[in-house]
Amino acid sequence: MNFRFPVIVIDEDFRSENISGSGIRDLAQAISSHGFEVVGYTSYVDLSAFAQQASRASCFILSIDDEEFGSGSAAEVDKALAELRNFVKEVRKRNADIPIFLYGETRTTRHVPNDILRELHGFIHMFEDTPEFVAKHIIREAKKYLDALAPPFFNALMDYASDGSYSWHCPGHSGGVAFLKSPVGQMFHQFFGENMLRADVCNAVDELGQLLDHTGPVAESEANAARIFNCDHLFFVTNGTSTSNKMVWHSVVAPGDIVVVDRNCHKSILHSIIMTGAIPVFLMPTRNHYGIIGPIPKSEFSPAAIAKKIEANPFARNAKNKKPRILTITQSTYDGILYNVEEIKQELGSTIDTLHFDEAWLPHASFHDFYHNMHAIGKDRPRSEDTVVFATQSTHKLLAGLSQASQILVQNAQNRSLDTHRFNESYLMHSSTSPQYAIIASCDVAAAMMEPPGGTALVEESLMEAIDFRRAMRKVDAEFGDDDWWFKVWGPDELPDEGLGTRDNWTLHAKDSWHGFGAIESGFNILDPIKATIITPGLNLHGQFDEQGIPAAIVSKYLAEHGIIIEKTGLYSFFIMFTIGITKGRWNSMVTELQQFKDDYDQNLPMWRVMPEFAKKQPRYEKVGLRDLCQQIHNMYRKSDVAKVTTEMYLSTIETAMTPADAWAKMAHREIERVSIDEIEGRVTAMLVTPYPPGIPLMVPGERFNKTIINYLQFTRAFNSAFPGFETDVHGLVREAVDGEVKYFIDVVKE
The missing domain is CATH 3.90.100.10 (Orn/Lys/Arg decarboxylase, C-terminal domain)
Structure with missing residues (x-):
């Protein structure tokens, strides 16, 4: 199977009509003759942008000839070496394995410091060997690198899809052939492509292993992912984290068991309670008047507080076994509030049989020190004596999995390990016997992408993009001044001047006024910076309405009509996430579209002009001004005091x-x-x-x-x-x- 991973050359002489230029072009030609594409650049320009090419390249060839060292003065040499060092550092921050070669005519390793040399795969001295010989050396290293890229299951799936075997098993489209017999099928085939359809296979293909009993390449990939995520066991799931949660619950909970559950849980946990016949005891989270769900107070996690709740529940107090079978906590909340997991473990000890952290929105946390102790399972984390810890993660939400890609992570206790054979009975109960192999492959690849240092760099970039977005929004606000309105991003009052800052910048303290959760335990929770809740004008944190307001429902529909789809809309807030796929272009577009909304609102332009698609579906609003419509909805919200109603109903x-x-x-x-x-x-x-x-x-x-x-x-x-x-x-x-x-x-x- 052919992939496009070019050899990248950076040489000031790449297009020059001199001996050096001729030499590097001869080498490029020799490499090309072996089927490798060569892309040449004449300078580093933006180092970070070039270093990001590491995800698309098969190797780098960097010149250190006289042209790069300028006049040869100490200052020029130092500048050239600093540029080279920074480039190599940026590449290695993302990719520890891609080959990097230096080459020159007069310069040798004697001119290159050790900290650069140790990152290299070779040094090419021009004209001492033929271009053909040097090309073979480079290609050998590039192929070795590319051959090692694919993790086990994805590698086996690619081999199977490309070997041209006739299919006599389901699915009935037989590698896509059935689609070719129909006009609409032809359209479907052309849209999704040959590889996807060839890779859509039945679990009867022995060489791909079995997801249902975790054998072959599937087992190898799950073991590889367990190593990357620093857990004892890891299971891929192709039906989403809703199913992962049910698998965990059915493996440990039986009818009549007491279970302790975050009231702010996903509906799949409530479905699990229903299916297992458990008796739920709920921990109540805090909540502010923006509708943002806050943390459960730390005091609620004490064994004494849980025992008190059990006695207050008419069904739990009469239960045969008073020791809770499982505790399930939402980590993180939808809006990005995280708990210090180690403090929860220490507080509870072994008073609960199993701890389960629903980390659907937190699979990235394992790969950055910022989240230390703020996720369930990680490297060198202490183990409970008897309590097994589960984490369920949506690979598709914040990593690079396809929709429904999920995984279950397990940390054994000191005195108790997961019985994988028994657990698999629960796994089989909720698994399809016809899993989608492209989803399995995406679980495999998503894990491999997070292998440090690449995964750490991806999370670091997400964090920095999210914070830069917050800074940009504050800059716009400052330029409008106090006499004008602008959208706010919910979060700490102070942002670090540069970089991510310390974790304390994002920690929730009892004295803080920004979160609105009341007198919570200081230091027990942090806000994940990559979760951004944007506040629209009209409502304050105390639930008091302004005279004028902009309900978020109108803003989100406006953004959708302008090509920006957001994650969740509240009364006067909407929520976006900075996943590893978010770019500067995306969040800058958000800032500019919000400014366009402000302009249209200030001019009170009619809906037919600013939201024509919506006005066509709802003609009653066609001639209504944007500001007027905002005010009409705002007035109804204010008259009904809906912010306090929605807060009080949950509490x-x-x-x-x-x-x-x-x-x-x-x-x-x-x-x-x-x-x-x-x-x-x-x-x-x-x-x-x-x-x-x-x-x-x-x-x-x-x-x-x-x-x-x-x-x-x-x-x-x-x-x-x-x-x-x-x-x-x-x-x-x-x-x-x-x-x-x-x-x-x-x-x-x-x-």
């Missing part, structure tokens, strides 16, 4: 009437009824109730509706009626047309 006391599994059984047996939201106070929900934003379940099957939650549902009804196109989505809320009018219902347990 309100919710009575547990049934276990989630029993309530779900009522739904399965059709022992439920659909009741108007005006009549559900005190009724028991049979469904998850999940408002978007923030997409965090508000109620679990088996809990009773209180007045605070009903107030929010009634606001949702009124708002959706007043502003179609900006509807608030609540999963579990049923909308049905009754006599020509849209009514809102909830499915509750029959009394």
Whole structure:
């Protein structure tokens, strides 16, 4: 299989009509004759930009001839060596293995310091050997480098896809051949390409190994990923971290077990509670009036506090075994709040059987010292005596995995190790017997990409891009001045002048006014800089509304129509992430589009002009000015005091009437009824109730509706009626047309 990894030459004489230029061009020609592309440059220009070529090159050839050393004076030589040293340093920061060659006519290794020499794969002295001989030496090293790039499973999959074997197994498209028999199939084939379709194979292909029993190249790749992520075991999952969570839970939790769960958990954890028949005891996170979910106070993690919650739960207090079977914590939260994991482990000791950290949004943390102790499993981390630690990570969210790529990491305890054979029964329960091999390959490659130093450099770049974006936003704000408005990025009041700063710059302290989470434990949590929540004008951190405001729903729709899709939208905030794929071009485009929104808002331009696609779908807004529409929605938010309503509903006391599994059984047996939201106070929900934003379940099957939650549902009804196109989505809320009018219902347990 042919890949494009050119040999990169940097030589001031590459295009010169002299002996040196002729020599390097002869060498380039000799390399090209063996099928390698050669790209020549005459100067380093931007060192960091050139060094990033390390991801696209097969090797570097760097000249150190007289032209690079100028007049030969001490100052010129020092300057040339500094430039060379910086370039090599930048390359090695990202890539420890790519071959680097120096060459010259008069200069030798005697002129190059040891710190540069030790990073080289060879020194070429021009004209002492033929270009053909030198080319073979360079090509041998380049091929050796390229041959070692692909991790085990991806390498085996490429070999299989390229060997031209006839397929008699599923899938039925037989390596893409079936698509070629239909016009629309031809279109599909041309869009996705031959390699993807040839690599879409059945688990009957022995040479690729088995994901379901972790053998062959799959097992080699999982072991390789475990080494890279510094864990004892690692399992690839092709159904997303929702499935990874269920695998972990079904391997350790049985009916009647007490489980301790972050109330700010993903719905897959609640699904796991239902499926296992567990008795949940919830830890309550803090929350500010922007709708940003904060950390669980450290005091809630004490064994005494957990025991008190167990005794207060009518189902848990009568449980046969009072020792919690599992603790699941969301690490990090959607908005980027992280816990010091080692402090949690020390606090709990072995009082809980299994610790599970849902790190769907944190797979990058293993690869940068900034996150030390702020992720579940890492190098040289202490082990609990008896408690096994799991981390579930979405490779596809912040690393380079395809959608649904996920992984489960395991750290054994001192006195207890994971029984992989038993665990695999739970793994099989939730795995497809027809896994998508491209997703497995992306798990494999995503892990290999994070091999230090490359992975560390990728995370460092994400962090710096995120902080530069924050600085840019503050610069714009400063230029507008106090008499004008601008968007804010939620985070610490002070940013470091240069670089990342210290971790304390991003640590949450009780005295801080910026986070709005109250008197939390200082130093227990940090904000991950790569998670950026942008605050729109109109609401302050205390839940007080300004006279004028810009609801975030309008901003996010505006950005989408201008080619910028954001991750999550709140009332007066929206959220973006600086993954390893984010570039300066992307975040600078965000800054400029926000400025364009401000200009359009200030001029109150009509919706047909600033958001024509939206206006076409919702013609009632066509002639409404952008500022006027913002104000109309803002006025309704303010009149309903919706910021406090949404905060209070998540912090309100919710009575547990049934276990989630029993309530779900009522739904399965059709022992439920659909009741108007005006009549559900005190009724028991049979469904998850999940408002978007923030997409965090508000109620679990088996809990009773209180007045605070009903107030929010009634606001949702009124708002959706007043502003179609900006509807608030609540999963579990049923909308049905009754006599020509849209009514809102909830499915509750029959009394």
